[in-house]
Amino acid sequence: MEAWFHLSGYVNSHNMRLWNADKLHFYIETPLRPQKNRVWADVSRRRIVGPIFFNGTLNAKRYRLEILTTYINVHGDE
Template sequence: MWATENPHEFIETSLHPQKIGIWVAVSRRRIIGPIFFREVINGERYRGILRQALEQMHDDKLRFGYFQQDGAPAHTAAETVRYLEEFYGDRIISRGLWPSRTSDLTPLDYYLFGRIKNNIFKQRVHTLEDLEVTIHHEIESITPNELERVFECMKWRINLYLENEGGHFEHFL
């Protein structure tokens, strides 16, 4: 039997590659975070991340702002929702109040994560610690003027969504 590979050679690979998660919030004026995590997120861990995030927010964000999140189970767990209601009352946009799978309407998806990835991976990042530092620097480089433009774009995108009665609008972008 002929083969190009040596059948007696073993190449070990990790069953679960190294990875980190990132929690970040974006507002019209500033970015809150990033908060990094390496474990699988459940409701309790997510509330721990929220505690860290809320410490970074100004009182006006808590009294007048809205909190938007997706419908992930950790985000919509009853205890998590009760925790957020302490700060935001009925100003929580989550499952059922925001169209699902609408990355074209969410600044984190249509802007922030793509910008970060495009700039970070232009260079080699060798460790998770290097990745965290690079993400911090990239986020710190975003200007208030840039955030203002992002939110003007968000309003435009939402209006396109409404004009098309929730239908596809990407071809108008």
């Protein structure tokens, strides 16, 4: 299970844009990508592993090091 939690309070929200045809000279600057954190957890009938919180990019190398290592260490003793 994974989810994006935005620091503004939204969960898995989509980017929104507001277009104003009447006042083209007026605009509100908003970040293209809002601040957010990724949360990972393993939920099974035997146990719950996590949550593990991530800031920044979660690439394949980081996924293997942080998530799979934790998962294998917990489930390896079964």
